[in-house]
Amino acid sequence: MHIIRYSVNGFKPQYQSHHLVEIDYEQNGFIKDFNKIPEHLKIECLKRHNRLVPFYKQHNDLFQYGVWAFINGYKNNQALNHLKYKVPCWEADIDDNAIVVGVNWDHLMFVKDGECTIFGFYIPEQSMQSIRNIKRRCL
Numbered sequence: 001m002h003i004i005r006y007s008v009n010g011f012k013p014q015y016q017s018h019h020l021v022e023i024d025y026e027q028n029g030f031i032k033d034f035n036k037i038p039e040h041l042k043i044e045c046l047k048r049h050n051r052l053v054p055f056y057k058q059h060n061d062l063f064q065y066g067v068w069a070f071i072n073g074y075k076n077n078q079a080l081n082h083l084k085y086k087v088p089c090w091e092a093d094i095d096d097n098a099i100v101v102g103v104n105w106d107h108l109m110f111v112k113d114g115e116c117t118i119f120g121f122y123i124p125e126q127s128m129q130s131i132r133n134i135k136r137r138c139l
Contacts, residue, residue: 001098001111002072004137005090011134013065013125019105023056023063052106059108062101062124069094070120071111089137095130098123 005011030049037045056063072091096112103119111121123131 001094001096003069003092003094003111003131004072005067005069005092006087007067007090008087010088010090010136011067011092011128011131013128014067015065016063016122020063023105026052027056055106059101062108062126063105065125066101066123066128068120068122071117090134091137092131092134094123094127094132098127098130100124100127 007014026049034042034046094111096110098111099108100111100116100121100123101108102115103121105122109115109121111123115121
């Protein structure tokens, strides 16, 4: 599978500090704030919480370091809105059976799964050994 990534660091794994704060909140802060959730949303929020916490505990090692990428040709411009300036685009090939994490950090899948063409995906450091042919594209 041919993938692209927008980054000044290319495909060097990055510490996922922003997302780890969200995981920590789900594991430790959610219950404290439960009463702040509107009554009509509590049941669904609790179902999601009860599904995510075991997933995060089981796969904690995957969330520390990795990179975000897109299948070549399926870039979602909204996913780049957080970039404050133009950054280089990198391209590479990855094994079709590489394990990646869905954009909402709530499930694992293979990079060949159709969902990856819609939103992009997170490649944990453990799956990055299958990345090859890394090249920098023009800005």
